[in-house]
Amino acid sequence: MASLINRKLTGLVAATFTPLTAQGEPNLPVIGPYVDYLVEKQGVLNVFVNGTTGEGVSLCTEERKRLTEEWCRRGKGKLNQVIVHVGCYSLKDSQELARHAAEAGADGIAVIAPSFFKSATADGIRRFLQEIAAEAPTLPFYYYHIPAVTGLSLRARDVLEGIDALIPTFRGLKFSGSDLMDFGQCVSYAKPHWSLLYGVDEQLLAALSMGADGAVGSTFNYLGPLVSGLLTAYGKGDVSQARTLQVGARMPGVQLYCPLYPEALTAVLSFSCRCRSFCAPP
Numbered sequence: 001m002a003s004l005i006n007r008k009l010t011g012l013v014a015a016t017f018t019p020l021t022a023q024g025e026p027n028l029p030v031i032g033p034y035v036d037y038l039v040e041k042q043g044v045l046n047v048f049v050n051g052t053t054g055e056g057v058s059l060c061t062e063e064r065k066r067l068t069e070e071w072c073r074r075g076k077g078k079l080n081q082v083i084v085h086v087g088c089y090s091l092k093d094s095q096e097l098a099r100h101a102a103e104a105g106a107d108g109i110a111v112i113a114p115s116f117f118k119s120a121t122a123d124g125i126r127r128f129l130q131e132i133a134a135e136a137p138t139l140p141f142y143y144y145h146i147p148a149v150t151g152l153s154l155r156a157r158d159v160l161e162g163i164d165a166l167i168p169t170f171r172g173l174k175f176s177g178s179d180l181m182d183f184g185q186c187v188s189y190a191k192p193h194w195s196l197l198y199g200v201d202e203q204l205l206a207a208l209s210m211g212a213d214g215a216v217g218s219t220f221n222y223l224g225p226l227v228s229g230l231l232t233a234y235g236k237g238d239v240s241q242a243r244t245l246q247v248g249a250r251m252p253g254v255q256l257y258c259p260l261y262p263e264a265l266t267a268v269l270s271f272s273c274r275c276r277s278f279c280a281p282p
């Protein structure tokens with residue numbers, strides 16, 4: 001088997017939602033059917049767990065660990081890659097989750113920049129990421145850039161500068177921003193073994209044309225076949241068809257402008273996986 005670190009992540013990655021019970025506990029029995037639903041109905045073979053859509057930062061580390069374990073256990077032999085978001089405000093919590101993800105059998109980890117106390121410099125962010133990545137030295141590591149949520153004004157390209165010297169496991173970027181100039185500069189700087197994954201589903205086609213290797217998004221939970229068609233059309237050079245699929249996709253328009261989106265997504269998936277689930281407050 002190719003070592004984890006050498007497997008390039010491409011194609012669609014579903015940013016999974018987190019099913020909770022009415023008592024606010026992770027609804028673990030839903031994860032098995034959720035995996036089957038993604039594979040069989042959506043044709044999506046990679047997941048990004050405990051991220052924005054998964055409301056990871058609203059969960060405690062114990063809950064995140066239980067979810068990680070269940071996704072890794074249920075995904076085994078069915079999913080290609082389970083990427084776990086381990087970013088927290090606390091460095092030590094993030095390190096603990098990074099170690100745990102490795103033990104649980106995750107295929108990679110990702111970290112968002114902390115955003116309450118914002119690290120003013122790219123160097124500060126790189127060091128924060130380095131201290132987490134070092135705790136899981138066998139796992140591919142991805143930086144998760146999502147400026148509209150973190151409020152961080154630093155360009156992703158600046159964070160990438162020299163990052164592989166600090167983080168030998170660095171394997172790419174999840175870029176959830178609409179600044180395609182910054183994204184293009186990341187593409188231009190990237191090493192061939194990095195994956196540049198785009199995260200604003202509504203303009204994926206534009207990011208493909210800038211060089212995206214794949215995409216991580218919430219809408220691939222329910223628009224998998226359509227977006228796979230978009231990737232195929234683009235791959236064949238049929239931009240007209242890809243555009244028809246992109247603009248016809250009726251994507252929700254960046255979630256942040258749509259405050260009820262997590263609730264709506266939870267409802268759709270509760271229905272699809274035939275179970276009732278809830279979101280994390282607030």
Ligand SMILES: CC(=O)N[C@H](C=O)[C@@H](O)[C@H](O)[C@H](O)CO
Nearest residue numbers: 176199200201217218253254255
């Ligand atoms: C803010 C946010 O959650 N962005 C997601 C990924 O990063 C996207 O997948 C969006 O959910 C998607 O583009 C729908 O607006």
Ligand SMILES: CC(=O)C(=O)O
Nearest residue numbers: 015051052053217218
């Ligand atoms: C879209 C995404 O990557 C997330 O929800 O974390």
